[in-house]
Amino acid sequence: MAKGARGASALILLAALGLSACSSTTTTEATSAEGLSIVATTTMLGNVVGDLAACAGGTVTTLIPGGADPHDFSPSSKQVASLVRADIVIANGLDLEGGLVDALNSAQADGARVYEVAPHISPEEFAGSTTPDPHFWFDMSRMADAVELIGAQLATVGTDKYRDCALDQAAEIRAAETQVKATLNSVPVDKRVLVTDHDAFGYFAKAYGYSIAGAVIPSGTTLAEPSTASLAALAKTIKAEGVTAIFANTNAPKALATAVAGEVGYPVEVVDLYVDSLGASGSGAESYIGYMQSNAQRITEALKG
Ligand SMILES: [Zn+2]
Known part of the structure; x- marks a missing residue:
């Protein structure tokens, strides 16, 4: 506290x-109820909840460090204890934080208040599956909705100010989205095709009018391992669709993406995006809005050629 x-x-x-x-x-x-002690799981949530706390009071601890993979993060026992001590824990949910599920469940059993936001933003399913996709924040409009939902939750344990601050912050995200859309719309329609690190860009593609040709790791988590056959098939798809860039993950090795690029038969650029973590301080992607702007910029530059 x-x-x-x-x-x-x-x-x-x-x-x-x-x-x-x-x-x-x-x-x-x-x-x-002021001065809430809040724990957020991911860096994306940590940033928006941090802005809410800056506006309405309170302190925010982000559990998963910048650059770490939320799919593959295991908390220390000290961090598990911090979940129970917090006034409220804001988590993504829908199994994004695979290594935190047990800790969040046992913290809840010990009386912790945990709010998982992704199930409340009308989640989409992964293409060709009935599994809900946790990567909702890649659609800025959904993230704005999520901020409002989080503000309302914080207001139930804190003051109404959290709700008011959330409305302002959501408006800021929606305004930034207009710019991000303008950037992404500058790519010719026939070039708006993404090949990514793993299946993290479904919401992004749907929100911004892009299509997804495939992923190096053909799974909604980074924990799956692609087969030689799936990599060869991806190289074939890239060639068939005339794709000229593979979007890798700043925080993951690029060997597989580079290998696929090398199989296509013409130059394919491997471009880093910020995937499931904000960038380091000074990167320009250390805030949620900066992260979305940086990614939009990188995608646009790579696909416009
Ligand atoms: Zn992911």
Whole structure:
């Protein structure tokens, strides 16, 4: 718990009411929900929830470090304990955080409040499957909706300010999406074809009018291993569709993507995208909006040729 922040909030309230700090009998109940201690799982959620806390108060700890793969992240025992201590845990859900499922379940059994947002944004299924796709944040409009839902959840344990701040932040994301769309729309329609690291771009493709020719790891998680046959088939598809770029993952090895590119028979560029983690500080992709803008820029530059 952010005891210091709570104390400070109480003082601010007392000052606002024109009461002296000596009126110690004044209940602090009204402000006890301020200064929430929040844990977010992914860097994308950590960033948007961090902005909410900057606006409405509270502290946010992001569990999965920048550059780490949410599909493959296992928490330390200290991190598991932090889930129970937090006022609320904001998780992506839909099995994105595969290595956190047990920890989140046992934290909930121990009384932790966990809000998984992805199930609430009308999730899509992976192509050709009935499994819901957790990568919703690649559609900025859904992320804006998610921010509003998270704000409403935080308001149930904190103040209404979280809800108000979420509305402003969602509006900011929707405005940034207009720019991202303009960037992506500058790619000629017949070149809007993606080959990616794993099946993470379904929402992106649907939202921004792109199609997906395939993925190096033909799975919704990075944990699957592609077969030689699937890699050969991907190279064939790339050639048949005249694709000129494979989008790899800044945080994963590029050997497979490079090998596929080498099989196509004409030059195919391997371009890094920020996939399931924001970029490092100073990369321009360290905020959620910057991450989406960086990816849109990279895709546009690669496909416009
Ligand atoms: Zn993923």
